[in-house]
Amino acid sequence: MSDFVETVARRAGVDGEQAGEILARHGVRESGVLPRPHQLLIKSLAFTGEKNGKSTGRVDFSWGLGPGLWGVTADNLRGKSSILEIIWWCLRGTGALQADVRKWIHHVRLDAQVDDEPFTVRIDNTGEQLTGTLAVGVQQHVTSFADETEFASIMGAFMMDRLGLEFLRGWRKDSPARSDTDSDSRDGQVVVTSWPAFSHALLCRNRESDALLGETAGGGTMVSLL
Template sequence: MAAFEVESVLWCLAADNLKGKSTVLEVIWWCLRGKNKRLQDTARRWISHVRLEGHIDGDPFSVEFRHKDGVPTGRLDTGKATPAVDFTGEAEFASVMSQFMMNRLNLEILGWHSDVKGEQDGKCVVAKGVPVR
């Protein structure tokens, strides 16, 4: 498949039904999240190599992986002074991308904590256990 560049303008992906529009978007999501349960198994089996380049707040990054026997193996390159991060498998891929996105977007990981097991009312907490107000 040929590479294409998306300019900083309005763009769309259009075609008749069942032509792969959603699959293209799901592959992009897969790159950004490190996991994708919505991508159809048939489409997943067709994929052997993916590379996505982008910028967040002007800083470049790239995600590249090979997909063999259902296992993504690849690398996240942040384009900064930090070294590239390699990953093998969906769990590691998801962890690498989650940490990268949370850090790059300056977000905190939130969770839910309740003192009583099964209690609906609780406190939203950040990953370090500090309650969020």
């Protein structure tokens, strides 16, 4: 029995064998080797669409990037955050893109790479249907998605694997109100932290937000991850 399992058993008030079985069942293990760092590089972003409302007209945006530090500037106060949110949307498979902006975006293409492996995300957002593909590698191994749920699942699996991240399992206690109304329920639930949570480290909010990194201010999982 390792010192890790022995410590968990002692704090949980159970024997070592039982602690080891529970940890193994939930995929919790001790790691003595630090993972190697990975590099995520955005190479280009392009999107097209048709604006309507207060401002109208066709949008055809293209931006080529590469290594180094890049900034987004404009003569007015509109559009800069949307560009960054679209990049985040492509990398996560889900995002907080404003509803009015997302409505007029029809096609998006993001070219990027993790270490030396290129990948391309394509989104077709026509009408009420969102479809697209993730193409990986020089040989362009393509995986298609037909809705937002599939998009988030595909990007989550890809990024977790390529960045060498592991799912984190924790326990969230229920509020007293919930426990009182359901006497048959346990006092909490298992929470699995995956790519949507890790991806908050990619986002630096503006001065109007309470959180410098990600979307959540204060303690908890987000702050611990960052």
